[in-house]
Every structure is written in C-alpha cells, then in structure tokens.
Amino acid sequence: xxxxxxxxxxxxxxxxxxxxxxxxxxxxxxxxxxxxxxxxxxxxxxxxxxxxxxxxxxxxxxxxxxxxxxxxxxxxxxxxxxxxxxxxxxxxxxxxxxxxxxxxxxxxxxxxxxxxxxxxxxxxxxxxxxxxxxxxxxxxxxxxxxxxxxxxxxxxxxxxxxxxxxxxxxxxxxxxxxxxxxxxxxxxxxxxxxxxxxxxxxxxxxxxxxxxxxxxxxxxxxxxxxxxxxxxxxxxxxxxxxxxxxxxxxxxxxxxxxxxxxxxxxxxxxxxxxxxxxxxxxxxxxxxxxxxxxxxxxxxxxxxxxxxxxxxxxxxxxxxxxxxxxxxxxxxxxxxxxxxxxxxxxxxxxxxxxxxxxxxxxxxxxxxxxx
Amino acid sequence: xxxxxxxxxxxxxxxxxxxxxxxxxxxxxxxxxxxxxxxxxxxxxxxxxxxxxxxxxxxxxxxxxxxxxxxxxxxxxxxxxxxxxxxxxxxxxxxxxxxxxxxxxxxxxxxxxxxxxxxxxxxxxxxxxxxxxxxxxxxxxxxxxxxxxxxxxxxxxxxxxxxxxxxxxxxxxxxxxxxxxxxxxxxxxxxxxxxxxxxxxxxxxxxxxxxxxxxxxxxxxxxxxxxxxxxxxxxxxxxxxxxxxxxxxxxxxxxxxxxxxxxxxxxxxxxxxxxxxxxxxxxxxxxxxxxxxxxxxxxxxxxxxxxxxxxxxxxxxxxxxxxxxxxxxxxxxxxxxxxxxxxxxxxxxxxxxxxxxxxxxxxxxxxxxxx
DNA sequence: CTGAAAGCGCTTACAG
DNA sequence: CTGAAAGCGCTTACAG
Numbered sequence: 001x002x003x004x005x006x007x008x009x010x011x012x013x014x015x016x017x018x019x020x021x022x023x024x025x026x027x028x029x030x031x032x033x034x035x036x037x038x039x040x041x042x043x044x045x046x047x048x049x050x051x052x053x054x055x056x057x058x059x060x061x062x063x064x065x066x067x068x069x070x071x072x073x074x075x076x077x078x079x080x081x082x083x084x085x086x087x088x089x090x091x092x093x094x095x096x097x098x099x100x101x102x103x104x105x106x107x108x109x110x111x112x113x114x115x116x117x118x119x120x121x122x123x124x125x126x127x128x129x130x131x132x133x134x135x136x137x138x139x140x141x142x143x144x145x146x147x148x149x150x151x152x153x154x155x156x157x158x159x160x161x162x163x164x165x166x167x168x169x170x171x172x173x174x175x176x177x178x179x180x181x182x183x184x185x186x187x188x189x190x191x192x193x194x195x196x197x198x199x200x201x202x203x204x205x206x207x208x209x210x211x212x213x214x215x216x217x218x219x220x221x222x223x224x225x226x227x228x229x230x231x232x233x234x235x236x237x238x239x240x241x242x243x244x245x246x247x248x249x250x251x252x253x254x255x256x257x258x259x260x261x262x263x264x265x266x267x268x269x270x271x272x273x274x275x276x277x278x279x280x281x282x283x284x285x286x287x288x289x290x291x292x293x294x295x296x297x298x299x300x301x302x303x304x305x306x307x308x309x310x311x312x313x314x315x316x317x318x319x320x321x322x323x324x325x326x327x328x329x330x331x332x333x334x335x336x337x338x339x340x341x342x343x344x345x346x347x348x349x350x351x352x353x354x355x356x357x358x359x360x361x362x363x364x365x366x367x368x369x370x371x
Numbered sequence: 372x373x374x375x376x377x378x379x380x381x382x383x384x385x386x387x388x389x390x391x392x393x394x395x396x397x398x399x400x401x402x403x404x405x406x407x408x409x410x411x412x413x414x415x416x417x418x419x420x421x422x423x424x425x426x427x428x429x430x431x432x433x434x435x436x437x438x439x440x441x442x443x444x445x446x447x448x449x450x451x452x453x454x455x456x457x458x459x460x461x462x463x464x465x466x467x468x469x470x471x472x473x474x475x476x477x478x479x480x481x482x483x484x485x486x487x488x489x490x491x492x493x494x495x496x497x498x499x500x501x502x503x504x505x506x507x508x509x510x511x512x513x514x515x516x517x518x519x520x521x522x523x524x525x526x527x528x529x530x531x532x533x534x535x536x537x538x539x540x541x542x543x544x545x546x547x548x549x550x551x552x553x554x555x556x557x558x559x560x561x562x563x564x565x566x567x568x569x570x571x572x573x574x575x576x577x578x579x580x581x582x583x584x585x586x587x588x589x590x591x592x593x594x595x596x597x598x599x600x601x602x603x604x605x606x607x608x609x610x611x612x613x614x615x616x617x618x619x620x621x622x623x624x625x626x627x628x629x630x631x632x633x634x635x636x637x638x639x640x641x642x643x644x645x646x647x648x649x650x651x652x653x654x655x656x657x658x659x660x661x662x663x664x665x666x667x668x669x670x671x672x673x674x675x676x677x678x679x680x681x682x683x684x685x686x687x688x689x690x691x692x693x694x695x696x697x698x699x700x701x702x703x704x705x706x707x708x709x710x711x712x713x714x715x716x717x718x719x720x721x722x723x724x725x726x727x728x729x730x731x732x733x734x735x736x737x738x739x740x741x742x
Numbered sequence: 743c744t745g746a747a748a749g750c751g752c753t754t755a756c757a758g
Numbered sequence: 759c760t761g762a763a764a765g766c767g768c769t770t771a772c773a774g
Contacts, residue, residue: 020451021507021529023767034745039769050743067528069504073444073453074767078750080391082444092476095683098469105463105490114502116487119476131485133440136392157438158392256686286687293689312466313684315627316657318664394751405761410753421759445751449766746773757762 022066030062038063042070082138083113085339088128090145092119095311096328097143100165103332104141111340113138120144129154139339141165141332161342163335168217171351177335180355181308182221184324187360188306189225191322192276196369197304198231201266201274203284206240206258218280218308237274239265241284259287260294267295267303275303275369282307282314282323289317289365300367310361319364327356393437401433409434413441453509454484456710459499461516463490466682467699468514471536474703475512482711484509491515500525510710512536512703532713534706539588542722548706551726552679553592555695558731559677560596562693563647567740568675569602572637572645574655577611577629589651589679608645610636612655630658631665638666638674646674646740653678653685653694660688660736671738681732690735698727 024038031038033055040049041059062068076082085108091097101117108115116137118128125144129151132140140155140162142148148164152173155162162174170176192200204219219238226233239262243255262284267273279285285307289299297303299319307314307323314321334354395409402409404426411420412430433439447453456479462468472488479486487508489499496515500522503511510532513519519535523544526533533545541547563571575590590609597604610633614626633655638644650656656678660670668674670690678685678694685692705725 021504021767024769025767035768036746036770037744040744043769052743055743067525069501071448071507071767072502072505073507074448074750075769076750077442077445077448077752077766078768078770080750092473093470095466099464102463102490105488109490109495114487114489114506116485117476118485119473119480124480130440131443133392134443135485136442136444154438283687286689290689290691311683313682313687316654316684317688318657318661320661392751395753396751406752407754407762408760411760414753423759426759442751445766446753447766448750448768449752449754451766744774748770748772750768752766754764756764758760 021071022063022068023071024068026066027059027062027068030066031058033059042068076136081343082136083343084135084137085113085115085139085141085336086132086135086137087115087117087141087143088120088132088151089117089143090120091143092117096309096326097166099328100143100332100335103329104336105332106329107333107336108340111336113336113340113343115336120146122146126150132160133158138343139163141335141339143167161339163338165331165335170353173351175335175338175351176353177331177338178353178355179326179328179331179358181218181324181326181358184308184326184358184360185218185221186225188278188308188322188324189222189229191360191362191366192278192304192306193229193231195276195304195367196371197274197276198369199237199272199274200226200231200233200276200278201269202233202238203259203262203266203277203279203288204238204240205280206242206262222278234269234271236269237266237271239263241287243283243287256287256290259284260291263288263291267291267297273303276306276366277303278306280308282309282311282321285321285323285365286313286317289319289321299365302370304366304369306360306366314361315363322363322366323361324358325361326358330356392442393434393439394442395439397437398430398433398439401437402429404430413439447507452714453507454714455506455508456484456486456510456512456707457503457506457508458486458488458512458514459491459503459522460488460514461491462514463488467680467697468537470699471514471703471706474700475707476703477700478704478707479711482707484707484711484714486707491517493517497521503531504529509714510534512706512710514538532710534709536702536706541724544722546706546709546722547724548702548709549724549726550697550699550702550729552589552695552697552729555679555697555729555731556589556592557596559649559679559693559695560593560600562731562733562737563649563675563677564600564602566647566675566738567742568645568647569740570608570643570645571597571602571604571647571649572640573604573609574630574633574637574648574650574659575609575611576651577613577633593649605640605642607640608637608642610634612658614654614658627658627661630655631662634659634662638662638668644674647677647737648674649677651679653680653682653692656692656694656736657684657688660690660692670736673741675737675740677731677737685732686734693734693737694732695729696732697729701727 024035028035028038041056046056105115120128142164164176202222241259241262243259277288285305288305292299307321310323310325314323395406399406399409412427417427476486491499513535535547573593612630612633614630648659656676659676663670678692681694681696685694
C-alpha cells in the first residue's frame with residue numbers, strides 16, 4: 001500500500017523534487033484505464049456510462065490512496081465558468097466594510113463559491129481590474145471611492161455581473177445593494193423627540209462630495225425628519241468632521257481634532273447648546289462624547305448622543321452608544337446571492353437598487369432631555 | 372474598427388449569448404498567424420524569437436482592440452505554479468485577526484499575488500482544506516482554533532508551504548509568525564510600576580486551554596514580570612472573562628457579564644483593591660472601565676487600566692486606553708513574505724518561529740497610583 | 743462497458 | 759522570422 005502510494009506520487013509529479021498533486025492521469029496509468037473512465041467515475045457519471053462496479057471501486061480506492069483532488073483551475077478553463085467572486089474595496093480597514101466582506105464571505109462559502117478580496121487605491125485600480133479579468137472571476141462586488149466607469153465598461157463587455165454595495169449614486173450598470181438609512185434615521189429622530197429633545201445638532205461628514213454621497217444622504221435624511229416634525233434646525237446646527245478612521249494605524253493617524261472641533265461648535269452654538277447630537281457615524285459620536293466629557297457635560301444626563309453604524313466600539317465604550325444599526329453583513333450576503341443567481345442562471349444587468357432594512361439600537365448614551 | 376471588434380468577439384465567444392473574453396486564438400485567427408507567435412509577442416519574447424516588428428505591432432494592436440486579457444487560470448494549469456495564497460481563519464470578525472488579514476492582503480498585492488480568505492469552523496474545516504487543494508493554492512496562512520494536523524499532513528504531502536500566525540504552540544511543520552508579547556508585557560508592567568503601582572490585578576482569559584494558548588502566555592508573562600520585580604500577586608488577583616467579541620453581531624451576543632464580574636472580583640479583593648488592572652485584551656479592559664465607572668471609580672484617578680492589542684475602540688473610548696500594540700498588520704505581511712519566498716525559491720519546511728516586536732502605547736487610562 | 747479523440751487557453755521546445 | 763506539435767489537467771461527445 002505504502003509502495004503504491006510512493007509510486008503514484010512519482011508518476012504524477014511534474015517536479016520530482018516536490019511531491020505534487022495526483023492527477024486523473026496518475027490514477028489512469030496506475031490502473032491501466034483511460035482518463036475518461038476515471039473522470040466518469042469521479043464525477044458520478046458511472047450510472048449513465050455503465051462503468052463496471054469493480055472498475056468504479058478500483059478508481060475510487062486509488063483516488064483515495066493518492067489523495068486525489070480535482071484541479072479546480074483546469075475545470076474552470078474547460079468549462080469557462082468560475083465559482084470565484086471578486087470583492088473590490090477601497091477601505092478594507094473600515095469596520096463596517098469588513099463586516100460587509102465577512103457577510104459576503106460567509107454566504108459565498110455556503111453557496112460553494114470562494115471569495116477573493118482585492119483592495120483598491122486610485123493608483124492600483126487599473127491593475128486590480130486587470131487581475132479580475134485575468135482570474136476570470138464569475139462576478140464582482142464593488143465598494144470603491146472613485147469613478148467606476150472603466151470597470152463597468154470592461155465588465156459589461158465580457159459579461160461579468162457586477163453588484164455595488166453602499167454606493168448610493170445611481171449608475172447605468174449593475175445592481176446596487178444599500179442600507180435603508182431612512183428607517184434608522186427616522187427611528188433615531190423619533191427616539192430623541194420622544195425623550196423631549198427639540199434642539200438637536202448633527203455632525204456630518206466634511207469629506208468632499210464623493211460619488212458615494214452617503215454623507216449628504218444621512219444629513220439630508222436628518223433634516224427631512226426634523227422638518228417633518230416641524231422642528232427647526234438653525235444655521236450652524238450641522239457641523240462637519242473629517243477624521244480618518246480606517247484602521248488602527250491609518251497613515252494620517254487617529255486624529256480626533258476635527259471631531260472635537262465639530263462638537264465644540266455645536267456646544268457653543270449662539271442659539272443655545274443642543275440637548276442632543278446625532279452623528280453620521282459612530283466614530284464621530286464617540287469623539288463627541290469625549291468632547292462633552294472634557295467640558296464636564298454628562299452623557300446622557302446633560303446631553304444625548306446618537307451614532308450611526310453600530311461598530312464594536314459602540315458597545316465597548318462607556319456609556320454604550322445608542323446608534324443606527326446598519327445591516328452590513330446582510331448587505332454582503334445579498335450581494336453574493338445576486339451574483340450566484342447571475343452565474344447560475346441568466347444575467348439580468350438592468351440597474352436596480354436593493355435596500356436592506358436597518359434599525360435603532362437604544363443603549364445608554366441617550367436619555368431624557370434636561371429640563 | 373468597431374466592426375473588427377464585433378467580429379473578434381464573435382470568433383472568441385464560446386457562448387454566443389455572452390460577449391466573453393478574447394483568447395490568443397481569437398487574435399491568431401483574426402490575424403492569420405499562429406497562437407505561438409501571439410504568445411511570444413504578448414509575453415515579451417519577440418526579441419529572442421526575432422518576431423518581425425510589423426507582426427509585433429499588429430498583434431499588440433489587435434490585442435488592445437479586443438481587450439485581450441491572458442487567462443491566469445490556464446497559465447496556472449500550464450505552469451503548475453500558483454500566485455494565489457490562501458488565508459484560513461477561524462475568527463475573521465475579530466478585529467486583530469482582520470488587521471492581520473489586511474496586512475497580508477496588502478503585502479500579497481505588492482508582490483503580485485492575490486489572497487483568498489477562507490473562514491473555518493469545526494464543521495467546515497475538511498471542506499476548506501479540500502478547496503485549498505482544488506484551487507492549487509501556492510501557499511497557506513493559518514489562524515485556526517482547532518487541531519491542524521490533518522491540514523499539515525495534506526499540505527506536506529503535496530508540498531504546499533504553510534505559515535501560521537498567532538499560534539504559539541510549537542508544531543512540527545511550517546513557520547510560525549507571532550507577536551513578541553513579552554516586550555509589550557514588560558513595558559506595560561514597567562509603566563505601571565513607575566507610576567507607583569504595586570497592587571496590580573490581571574484579567575485573563577477564561578476560555579479553555581486552546582492549542583493557541585495565547586492566554587496562559589500573556590498571564591504567564593505578567594506573573595513573570597511581577598516576580599522579576601519582587602512584586603506579590605496574591606491569590607485571586609488574576610481573574611478570568613469569557614465574553615465573545617467576534618464581531619458586532621456574534622451569535623452569543625455582546626455579553627459583557629463575565630468581564631464585569633471578573634473586574635468586580637478584583638475590586639473586592641480581600642487584600643485590598645488593586646490600584647491598576649492589566650488585561651489580556653482590550654475588550655476586557657474596556658469592560659473593566661465600565662465596571663469601575665459603575666462603582667463611581669475614576670479612571671485613571673482612582674484606578675489605572677491597561678489593555679492588550681490596540682483595537683480601534685481603544686482610542687475612540689473615553690478615557691482612551693493605554694495598551695500593548697500588537698503588530699497585527701506586520702504579522703500578516705511577514706507571513707506573506709515567507710510564502711512568496713517559498714513559492715519563488717526553494718521551500719524550507721523546517722519549523723521555526725518569527726517574532727514581531729510590539730510595544731506599549733500610553734494613553735489616558737493609566738496614571739499615578741492614588742496615595 | 744471502455745477508450746481514442748478533440749478541445750478549454752496557454753506555453754515551450756523544436757523544425758524549417 | 760514563424761508555425762506545427764506536444765502538453766498542463768480536465769471533460770465530453772462519439773465509437774466500438
């Protein structure tokens with residue numbers, strides 16, 4: 001048995017120095033049958049091919065002995081189909097985005113697909129597109145901070161389905177999966193209003209108007225909710241921050257200065273200090289809490305703070321943060337499901353948006369408005 | 372031009388319904404030359420093959436027009452080499468592990484490799500091993516919570532290099548990349564002692580003794596540092612927590628109860644409250660701060676708290692956490708570099724450990740011992 | 743019941 | 759200067 005094993009490995013080894021994988025040829029020559037027979041047996045076509053039971057078991061036994069594994073790459077070349085999905089992402093360090101990737105990874109694995117993450121910067125975008133094409137990926141998930149038209153053009157040309165995640169700008173190609181921020185925003189404002197808050201400040205993003213425009217959207221939703229309730233948002237009650245939070249060791253450092261300044265501006269507002277601050281993301285909310293503490297303000301006793309995303313820091317901090325829980329993992333799962341359907345069935349490239357529900361998680365950073 | 376484009380696509384398309392990729396055959400028939408010539412030109416072997424300059428430019432032009440992309444899978448099949456690295460991980464939701472993946476991803480992309488993340492649970496381990504083999508990955512990075520011997524056996528048999536990350540149990544196969552926790556631990560204890568602390572409690576992990584054993588190690592290092600300085604650690608000054616922190620929505624929820632209890636036990640220690648608490652990970656430290664606040668203790672005024680890892684919450688919380696900054700990204704980079712060397716040169720499977728330096732980051736959760 | 747043959751896309755000696 | 763041929767590992771009609 002051990003000798004056969006050795007022998008099989010030698011036959012199959014391209015490079016005698018390395019052990020190498022056994023191939024169908026290894027098994028076939030080892031047994032004196034053809035590769036076709038081996039292929040039929042190993043792929044469960046013994047029945048329709050009426051392979052002799054004895055041959056079947058001989059093939060299966062040797063395959064097991066040699067630790068045969070089919071070469072997925074060769075299969076892909078042959079079939080022209082790929083069960084590999086690419087995930088192009090600009091900010092893999094940002095917790096919400098890797099949560100999305102995790103969701104996608106999980107769903108892909110359930111479906112028998114594998115996921116390939118490719119990080120993108122303006123300088124490497126063309127190179128990444130090239131890699132996607134060369135790897136003959138079966139589908140692409142995209143969350144990128146820049147113009148995607150070159151990618152769309154090429155994917156469209158060769159027929160690769162594309163799904164974007166968390167990109168709110170309508171595009172002429174592919175499916176968009178997004179969070180239903182409107183729901184979370186409405187719940188958050190309702191929550192604060194029910195607690196008696198009327199003067200509510202908003203800390204928005206100071207980043208340029210990216211194609212993404214997630215920022216204006218959340219800010220806009222907030223203003224809309226306030227207007228619906230007849231609540232005034234005076235000039236200066238929306239401020240902006242630009243700190244970089246992409247990972248523990250982002251190049252620009254953990255600069256909380258703009259977040260602190262944005263909060264200070266709200267706290268010193270001439271029309272009077274707001275009793276609550278709603279923030280476009282959790283990081284801003286947590287820094288806002290730091291700013292309040294520095295002034296001796298208690299959260300939520302003196303002022304309530306609400307965030308957006310529900311990052312892990314939101315429940316590890318003190319007080320734990322009330323926040324809109326965006327459905328990041330589910331967004332990733334949904335994106336994969338779309339692509340799996342596209343790969344396995346017909347690809348429908350008609351542009352459409354899929355919204356995943358979100359909701360408010362009430363913790364201890366929000367409380368009754370002080371009287 | 373446009374017509375040629377159309378024509379080329381039709382020739383190259385396996386399925387006429389889908390556009391599909393152009394192949395070397397598409398180009399060759401389009402030009403009336405052989406595939407070999409196309410291959411030579413496209414791979415920069417025009418010189419040694421002395422391809423006529425005119426032919427060269429015709430090939431290059433048509434390749435550009437048709438948007439030709441070489442099929443990386445077919446290349447891999449042909450060469451038997453793969454520039455794809457697999458990353459097997461049990462807890463991709465855990466921020467430190469995710470950071471390690473990011474570092475690996477970044478380094479792999481710099482080296483012209485791609486990374487494939489595969490998440491592993493006890494129930495899917497065998498399936499994941501199978502996928503790694505079928506995809507003919509060129510190397511494997513491993514961070515798994517269970518016995519890895521079946522993986523090692525198979526990788527060894529077919530000659531795939533394996534590097535483990537953050538696995539401190541010596542193994543008979545492959546390279547281990549680890550953080551030099553000893554450095555961080557020494558700096559942390561020195562820092563506290565210099566601030567006048569003598570009674571220091573430790574919150575350790577209550578998880579079973581996994582093969583990983585990162586926990587006993589950190590606890591052991593702490594005890595050793597204390598002993599070196601002649602400082603006593605009475606019974607009960609090391610407590611344990613088991614909260615699950617793998618992601619925002621881990622199935623078991625964000626249960627901070629064991630962390631709070633571990634802290635309470637220290638604060639009520641019969642030999643007197645410690646003036647500082649050192650924790651085996653940041654999450655425990657942040658929950659410890661919550662527990663202190665609940666008792667009206669000020670951090671760091673009444674008690675200092677130091678963590679381990681430097682997760683993002685460590686600098687978003689208030690007070691920002693003093694912590695040992697483990698070099699997660701660098702560990703990922705190092706692992707990839709080992710594998711790249713293995714793929715490109717000779718594979719040296721001799722077991723060895725590579726330690727990446729770590730250090731203390733002093734923030735505001737530690738201060739002078741109260742008198 | 744099984745095998746010879748053609749082919750997926752690519753590469754590499756080897757002729758001429 | 760270029761092409762015919764063999765081959766990587768796999769699959770699929772098609773003979774017999």
